[in-house]
Amino acid sequence: MKVTVPGKVAIIGEYLVLLGNQLLAIPIYDKNKNGVIAEVQKSKRLVISEQFGLEEEPSIDSSNPIVRAYSVVEKFVGKKLDYTIKLTNSAIFQDKDFKTGLGSSGAAIVAVVKSLLLAENKYTSENAFKLSVIAKGPTLESNYDLAVAAYENPILYTPKYDTMTIFERFNQDIYDNYKVEIVKFPYKVYVYKILGGSTSTIKSITRFLEIKDEVREYIENAKKYLYILLESFIKKDTQTILKYKKFYLENMKKIKIKIFGQDLEKDIREWIDSLDVSYGVCSGSGGLDNVVLISEKDINIKTPSFLKKIEIYG
Amino acid sequence: MDRREFLKYIIANTDYLIFGSFLSVYFLNLYYKNLISIEPYYIEISKIFITQVKQYEQDSFDLGNKILIPRSRKILINTIIIDPTLKCWNNVCYVYEDADLTRFSHLGKIYLIDAPFLIENGRAIVPFKLGQSNEIREKIFQILSIGLKLDKSDINKEYREFMEKYLNASNQEKKKIRQEIESISNDDFYNVIKRKRIIAAYNKI
Numbered sequence: 001m002k003v004t005v006p007g008k009v010a011i012i013g014e015y016l017v018l019l020g021n022q023l024l025a026i027p028i029y030d031k032n033k034n035g036v037i038a039e040v041q042k043s044k045r046l047v048i049s050e051q052f053g054l055e056e057e058p059s060i061d062s063s064n065p066i067v068r069a070y071s072v073v074e075k076f077v078g079k080k081l082d083y084t085i086k087l088t089n090s091a092i093f094q095d096k097d098f099k100t101g102l103g104s105s106g107a108a109i110v111a112v113v114k115s116l117l118l119a120e121n122k123y124t125s126e127n128a129f130k131l132s133v134i135a136k137g138p139t140l141e142s143n144y145d146l147a148v149a150a151y152e153n154p155i156l157y158t159p160k161y162d163t164m165t166i167f168e169r170f171n172q173d174i175y176d177n178y179k180v181e182i183v184k185f186p187y188k189v190y191v192y193k194i195l196g197g198s199t200s201t202i203k204s205i206t207r208f209l210e211i212k213d214e215v216r217e218y219i220e221n222a223k224k225y226l227y228i229l230l231e232s233f234i235k236k237d238t239q240t241i242l243k244y245k246k247f248y249l250e251n252m253k254k255i256k257i258k259i260f261g262q263d264l265e266k267d268i269r270e271w272i273d274s275l276d277v278s279y280g281v282c283s284g285s286g287g288l289d290n291v292v293l294i295s296e297k298d299i300n301i302k303t304p305s306f307l308k309k310i311e312i313y314g
Numbered sequence: 315m316d317r318r319e320f321l322k323y324i325i326a327n328t329d330y331l332i333f334g335s336f337l338s339v340y341f342l343n344l345y346y347k348n349l350i351s352i353e354p355y356y357i358e359i360s361k362i363f364i365t366q367v368k369q370y371e372q373d374s375f376d377l378g379n380k381i382l383i384p385r386s387r388k389i390l391i392n393t394i395i396i397d398p399t400l401k402c403w404n405n406v407c408y409v410y411e412d413a414d415l416t417r418f419s420h421l422g423k424i425y426l427i428d429a430p431f432l433i434e435n436g437r438a439i440v441p442f443k444l445g446q447s448n449e450i451r452e453k454i455f456q457i458l459s460i461g462l463k464l465d466k467s468d469i470n471k472e473y474r475e476f477m478e479k480y481l482n483a484s485n486q487e488k489k490k491i492r493q494e495i496e497s498i499s500n501d502d503f504y505n506v507i508k509r510k511r512i513i514a515a516y517n518k519i
Contacts, residue, residue, distance in 0.1 A: 060516050061509065068512065075519045134519065137512040171514035 003118060005111040006035040007093055007102035008148035009191065009292050011282050012229050012248070013157075015208050015255060017142040020162040021223060024230055025144050026154040026185050028102050029313035030090040035149070036104055037088045038111035040119050045070070045080070049087035051094060052108060066105070069112040069135035076131055077120045085112055092191075092310050100193050100310060101201075101289030106145030109135050114150070125151045130175050138170040139163075140205050147180045154185035156230065164209065183234050187279065189314075190293040192307040194264060208255065215255040222251035238296065241279055249281075264306050271304050346506050 006027035013023030029035050047067050048055050056062060058070030066087070074081050093104035109132045117123035117131075129150035133143055144157045158179040159166060166177045212219065225248035232240040253265075268291055272281050279294040291307060293299065303309045344350045483491065 060513060063505070072516060072519065075516055131519075134512070134515045137508055137515075170511045171518065174515050174518070 001040045001115065001119060002037060003040075003111060003115045004029070004034045004037045005107045005114060005149045006152055007090075007100075007104060007107055008145045009102065009189065009282065009290070010144065011185070011292070011294065012233065013226055014282070015252070016219065016223060016226055017144060017157065017159060018140070018163045018205060018208060019212065019219065020159050020165075021226060022230055023142065023144050023157045024154070024183070024185075024233055025148045025157060026189065027148050027152055028092065028189075028191065030092040031311045031313055032090075033313045034090045036090065036093070036107040036111045038115040039086045039088070040083050040115045041086075042082060043084040045082060046084040047087070047112060048084065049089075049108065051089040051104070052087065054087075065136045066108045066112055068137070069109045069132060070116065072131045072135045073113055073116040073120075076127070077116075077122055081116060081120070083116065083119060085115055087111060092312060102191070102310075103145040103149065106132075106136075106143075107149040110146055110149035126180075129178075129180065133178075134174060138167050139202075140167055140209065141201060143178065147178065151180055151182055153182040156181045156183045156234070163205070185233070186236060188295045188298055189312065190295070190299065191310040191312055192291045192293075192303065193310055194268070194289060194291060195306050195308055196264070211255070218251040218254040222248055222255070225251070238278060245280055267304070267306055271307075275299070275301055345510075 006029050008025050009028055010017075011024045011026060013021060013025075017023035027035075045058050046055065047058060047070055049066065052064070052066060054064065054066065056064065056067045058067055058074070060068055060071040060075075062068050062071075070081070070085065087108050089104055089108075093100055093102055093107075110128055113131045113135065114123060114128045117127055129147050132146040132150060136143065136146065140163050142157070142159060142163055144155075147155055147157050158181075160177050160179070161169070169177065225244045228244050229241060229248055231237075232244070268281075272291075272293070275293070277293050277295045277299060279296070282292045282294065290310075
């Protein structure tokens with residue numbers, strides 16, 4: 001049996017989700033509609049992945065969440081399983097020179113969980129998500145990547161608390177910490193990797209949490225526009241999106257955390273402004289990883305030298 | 315009342331203990347070594363936002379009893395707690411200069427231990443040595459007497475017992491405890507605590 005699990009892009013709400021606000025995210029597949037592929041065979045208990053450098057017998061004590069995921073499912077189904085899982089990454093996650101930041105490690109956790117649940121006839125998106133959260137363990141990340149990979153649809157993601165609190169409450173009411181709603185997202189999406197730009201998600205998150213009080217004013221402003229925009233995206237209210245998007249981005253720009261990489265923001269901004277794109281841009285989840293264009297219509301544009309277009313499905 | 319008596323009084327009568335990084339690490343260390351069963355969680359019902367983190371930026375600081383905390387150990391705390399502006403567990407709080415203590419008032423009985431602060435208008439402004447002057451001590455008593463509700467839960471008892479044990483230890487014993495704590499690498503410490511959390515969640519499936 002073979003299953004595929006998508007990567008993700010945050011359309012709106014990145015960083016603010018760390019403070020307990022909503023986030024709109026969509027799944028990303030490669031042009032063949034593949035993400036992380038898990039092949040499951042009846043054989044000895046093993047998780048294998050060349051990309052993640054893995055060939056490990058499952059144990060909850062493993063330092064790798066992808067391996068722990070296997071044991072978490074065993075606990076859920078109440079017995080030891082006898083499958084070998086082989087994981088393969090789509091090229092959209094990783095080129096030979098860089099990682100794209102589209103969420104392969106989260107998708108790999110979900111791929112293990114999903115494939116085993118399907119093999120044992122216990123699969124639901126909700127189970128896949130919740131068991132993946134346990135396998136991943138305490139983290140300051142928002143875990144929306146796990147939700148998108150598990151629900152395989154555009155989602156409105158609502159953490160019950162900020163990520164600090166969820167981190168603190170890790171083994172308390174773990175199932176109630178997030179609300180996931182599948183939503184429609186009827187837009188064209190174009191993903192570009194920023195060449196030379198890469199961020200460490202956890203460093204970005206830690207930095208954001210460190211400075212959040214210093215940039216409180218911008219956060220509060222951005223939050224106002226976030227909620228207007230989330231509603232407008234779901235209603236496909238173009239006029240409202242166009243009206244408020246720039247205010248949202250202006251405030252978010254003030255709290256953007258750059259850890260590594262070149263400062264290409266000006267170039268990227270000029271490029272976007274020169275395009276006929278009705279809805280514009282969202283950044284990668286980790287910061288300056290990717291540029292994602294969102295449009296109602298097909299767009300045909302030349303990719304500038306500082307970006308690399310990632311061919312995606314749909 | 316000498317320092318030890320004062321602290322014993324506090325331990326016997328408090329809901330929440332607030333102290334510096336060494337004792338925070340001491341409790342984490344006890345948890346790491348399975349000597350206490352419950353991880354010193356953050357307070358759930360309140361956030362303590364600290365606007366200035368001046369002390370944190372220093373390589374080490376004096377906790378009032380001449381114990382210097384190496385920077386690596388503070389990084390350890392940061393690794394576990396992550397947010398350097400917020401250090402608070404259930405029963406165990408880590409307070410920085412300029413902490414707004416008025417946010418604690420609804421929690422119950424709160425005491426500052428080990429690295430107490432001079433309090434003005436409910437805001438911690440200057441770290442000082444406990445027992446430094448009667449006037450300051452009186453001030454602490456006044457602040458700590460506001461809106462108190464005694465909680466005698468087992469969790470608190472567990473921490474109280476160890477706190478008392480630590481405070482009653484001889485200097486040599488304390489030194490030994492410090493050495494034990496220092497001998498554990500930050501990675502080991504973090505990984506053990508992380509694994510304990512994962513296993514606790516796993517066991518609830």
